[in-house]
Amino acid sequence: MTEQIQYLIAALQLASQDALIALGIAVVFGIMGLVNFAHGEIIMLGAYVLLVVLGLPAPLAIFAVLIACAFVAVAMERIAFRPVRGSSASTMLVTSFAVSFLLQNGVISTVGNLPQTPELPGILSESFHVGAVRIQYLQVITGALAIILAVGLTLFFTRTTMGRRMRAAAEDLRMARLCGVDANRVIAAAFVISGLLAGVVSLLLVAQTDLVTPQMGSAPVLIGFVATVIGGLRSLVGAALGGFILGFVTVALQVYLPVDLRDFRDAFVFAFVIAFLVVRPQGLFGPAQERV
């Protein structure tokens, strides 16, 4: 029993993290139909910024990372994605691969390819016990952040003017513009949110692995993309849920696969995803009805 709860807590942590990654990708996809594979490099750059600001008081360092990630996201949109806005999905996809490649190699050529291990505050690796169950502070922080961000985003999208405009733009960008919504502003807002989410994930990943590498964004962005597909691409709720499910499946396979198959865990994860998409190609929250 204790062991099961222990796994459950680990699963919740990974699921929360995957949900945040998926949300960061979905918020941009929803509004401009772009799967931003360079989202992982925003996460990666955030981690390198963290290395620089590590000496600052924690709140200031966190703030700096979040702002840096938002900035990178917005700059990316202005420089790389705006010129191809409205192009075919494949053009935008190739552009995002190019940005991803450029940023990763930019970091490799300037900072080097060696993994770096920052000195993090000790509390992140400490844990406490509830009965026989051991819980890391980082697990609590991750879960709490996922809940706070989910509630915060829900309020933002349903209660604020900008949130409403973004929802309208995600549903029908042309009509939103015909209503007077400034396309540049809603798209920039989507990238700001996406960048902030990437910043949070960046902090969580470094806190968890104590490792900063130029490639650290690649695996998360793949997970985020798959989660978004499971969720049905156009729905933020779906994306978050997709990330959550993916995190759970990953931990479940890690725990219950026979030991000699565990190295192939990710292959099983993707097999699960493919099986899911065969049964439900539109994802959990795919287009419920054709728009009239």
Next chain:
Amino acid sequence: MLVLDQVETRYGRSIALHGISLHVDQGEFVAVIGPNGAGKSTMMLSIAGVLKPAAGSITFDGESLIGRAPERIVRDGIALVPEGRHIFATMSVHDNLLMGATAGRYSKGELGAEIERVLELFPALRQRTSASAGKLSGGEQQQLAIARALLSRPRVLLLDEPSLGLAPRVVDAVFDVLEKLSAEGITILLVEQNAAMAVEAADRTYVLRNGRIELHGKRDELVNMDSFESVYMGFAEGKAQS
């Protein structure tokens, strides 16, 4: 007020509008009728800034609209009710109306009263402001699309086939509203395949076919014109109600 001069709009290589010219004066109700594929929607989207003409000019109060973004044009006072309505189906009726108000430059407290005023024209919507817009009937969605456009406080209202897919009784209700709006002084440019009703409602009508204006006249002139009869009969079989 709104003047199109030799407007030519293309989709890639194919030309949809071959240099059309027309004008709508302050307070006028003007209709453009034409068969499917004539270029009516292309014309509306060109005015609203969604499509950019390759040649010719579109001016509003003497200022060129060409190259202006759609969000800017609606703020300048031209609102489009597009073909197919394009209501935000996942949002509530009320949120759709708020979206319409985006370009309306409201001061605090003013918006609620304006929504009330617009809803007086559409009693069916008033009961259902918290309903999801996707759940409305076709007629109600069309009314919502018009109400949404009105909340931008336009000086010119562009309507692209508002009768499309609606039952005759509902079409009548929509046209009643248009005539009411026209009487209130809003300038209207209406595009229709439903020629009989459009000609009847409008002060002046243009006939558009294959991307060219073929005919043009005031209501009384057109109704008595032989050539109009033939053009109109050419595409309106079964649609004419008289």
